[in-house]
Amino acid sequence: xxxxxxxxxxxxxxxxxxxxxxxxxxxxxxxxxxxxxxxxxxxxxxxxxxxxxxxxxxxxxxxxxxxxxxxxxxxxxxxxxxxxxxxxxxxxxxxxxxxxxxxxxxxxxxxxxxxxxxxxxxxxxxxxxxxxxxxxxxxxxxxxxxxxxxxxxxxxxxxxxxxxxxxxxxxxxxxxxxxxxxxxxxxxxxxxxxxxxxxxxxxxxxxxxxxxxxxxxxxxxxxxxxxxxxxxxxxxxxxxxxxxxxxxxxxxxxxxxxxxxxxxxxxxxxxxxxxxxxxxxxxxxxxxxxxxxxxxxxxxxxxxxxxxxxxxxxxxxxxxxxxxxxxxxxxxxxxxxxxxxxxxxxxxxxxxxxxxxxxxxxxxxxxxxxxxxxxxxxxxxxxxxxxxxxxxxxxxxxxxxxxxxxxxxxxxxxxxxxxxxxxxxxx
Numbered sequence: 001x002x003x004x005x006x007x008x009x010x011x012x013x014x015x016x017x018x019x020x021x022x023x024x025x026x027x028x029x030x031x032x033x034x035x036x037x038x039x040x041x042x043x044x045x046x047x048x049x050x051x052x053x054x055x056x057x058x059x060x061x062x063x064x065x066x067x068x069x070x071x072x073x074x075x076x077x078x079x080x081x082x083x084x085x086x087x088x089x090x091x092x093x094x095x096x097x098x099x100x101x102x103x104x105x106x107x108x109x110x111x112x113x114x115x116x117x118x119x120x121x122x123x124x125x126x127x128x129x130x131x132x133x134x135x136x137x138x139x140x141x142x143x144x145x146x147x148x149x150x151x152x153x154x155x156x157x158x159x160x161x162x163x164x165x166x167x168x169x170x171x172x173x174x175x176x177x178x179x180x181x182x183x184x185x186x187x188x189x190x191x192x193x194x195x196x197x198x199x200x201x202x203x204x205x206x207x208x209x210x211x212x213x214x215x216x217x218x219x220x221x222x223x224x225x226x227x228x229x230x231x232x233x234x235x236x237x238x239x240x241x242x243x244x245x246x247x248x249x250x251x252x253x254x255x256x257x258x259x260x261x262x263x264x265x266x267x268x269x270x271x272x273x274x275x276x277x278x279x280x281x282x283x284x285x286x287x288x289x290x291x292x293x294x295x296x297x298x299x300x301x302x303x304x305x306x307x308x309x310x311x312x313x314x315x316x317x318x319x320x321x322x323x324x325x326x327x328x329x330x331x332x333x334x335x336x337x338x339x340x341x342x343x344x345x346x347x348x349x350x351x352x353x354x355x356x357x358x359x360x361x362x363x364x365x366x367x368x369x370x371x372x373x374x375x376x377x378x379x380x381x382x383x384x385x386x387x388x389x390x391x392x393x394x395x396x397x398x399x400x401x402x403x404x405x406x407x408x409x410x411x412x413x414x415x416x417x418x419x420x421x422x423x424x425x426x427x
Contacts, residue, residue: 220253220260248297255294259331263395266324270402277318277406284315284347284357291323292330292345302339302388309346315355315427321403322425326359328396329423333361335386336421350426360422363387366415374413375401 227246231238238246269275285308292306299306315322333343341362350356364387366374374397385391404411404425415421 220257223253224250224257252297255297259294259327260395262324263328263399266399267395267402270399270406275321275406277321279316279318279407281314281316282319282322284310284313287315287317287319287323288326288345288357291326295327295331295334298331298334299343302334302337304334304337304340305342307342307344309344309348312347312349312355315347315357317407317427321407325400325403325425326357328400329359329425331396333359333363333421333423335388335390336365336384337361337363338387355427357425357427358422360420362420365417365419365421366413367417371413371415 227250231243231246235243266275288308296306330343330345337343344358344360346358346360348356348358364384370384401411407427409425409427412424412426413421414424
């Protein structure tokens with residue numbers, strides 16, 4: 001009785017141990033290798049049970065693991081089959097074979113399920129991959145469309161910009177051409193207006209000039225012809241003194257007429273550009289004396305004295321042109337000087353290192369307005385009578401302005417009314 005109780009307790013302890021192992025294995029706390037080791041330990045414990053209990057327990061364990069773990073179920077079924085063989089336990093073998101069929105069926109189902117699962121996974125992966133590729137293609141196509149649209153928009157903007165730029169250039173060119181044409185027309189109109197004004201002035205000057213000259217030429221010739229007729233018809237009726245006076249008057253008229261004709265010819269040559277400038281070195285005093293010699297009797301008649309102050313003795317010039325200028329200026333100096341006053345002829349280098357020949361008289365002088373009018377070489381200014389009622393044409397000063405330009409010089413006038421006049425020839 002005692003042995004039977006001990007045996008029963010031992011069996012119960014083994015069953016409790018197996019239940020504990022089952023609970024541990026059901027928790028899935030172990031790796032595959034540990035799981036198999038524990039199952040082997042359970043089998044060893046199961047073998048210590050009585051034969052029928054041992055095989056039945058293995059069959060029960062196999063059944064428990066059908067749905068949990070087929071590999072573990074196979075281990076228990078294999079152990080139960082081996083136990084029936086070793087212990088000659090035919091009644092337990094039927095149940096073992098049943099478990100083998102169920103396990104095999106479950107294995108086949110499991111394999112089939114796994115195959116279907118894998119196929120489904122493969123189809124899902126292919127579908128996902130296809131959908132991903134399609135999505136990528138659509139994205140690429142969309143991006144290409146966006147890029148193409150951007151290119152088209154950019155090309156349209158560039159073409160529009162170029163068109164507007166060309167239109168702007170064309171409009172600017174038209175505007176610039178019109179402006180240039182208007183400017184050229186303005187310049188041409190101004191030039192034509194100026195030419196017309198100068199032509200009108202020149203025509204008026206020439207008309208006035210020829211009118212004055214014709215009158216001034218006739219009077220001296222009338223005097224010459226009249227006095228020569230008197231001498232020819234009544235020579236013996238005049239005393240020697242009277243004859244000398246008549247001869248002096250004839251000489252004076254002839255000199256004036258010669259000077260007038262010479263100025264007229266010189267002025268005509270300048271208008272036709274027929275004067276050639278030939279510059280050489282000359283002694284200034286010789287040029288001046290030779291130029292004023294024909295008109296010294298006018299100075300004697302007014303008792304004017306001629307003083308020379310020549311610091312510069314030589315000059316490079318055209319002697320014919322310079323003598324004509326000096327002769328005209330000297331004639332004007334005598335004409336507008338008061339009686340007994342001196343006329344000063346000088347040469348020097350001014351503060352600007354320029355050669356200057358100066359003729360200064362002490363007489364009626366000139367106003368600023370008259371100086372301005374005289375400086376216009378295209379206008380014939382009405383001549384003013386001299387201090388001894390001498391008449392003039394104004395042509396001499398016009399010739400002076402023309403000739404001084406040909407010599408690359410300038411004519412400067414400084415005057416104080418009623419005191420003096422200084423005319424500088426600057427080279």
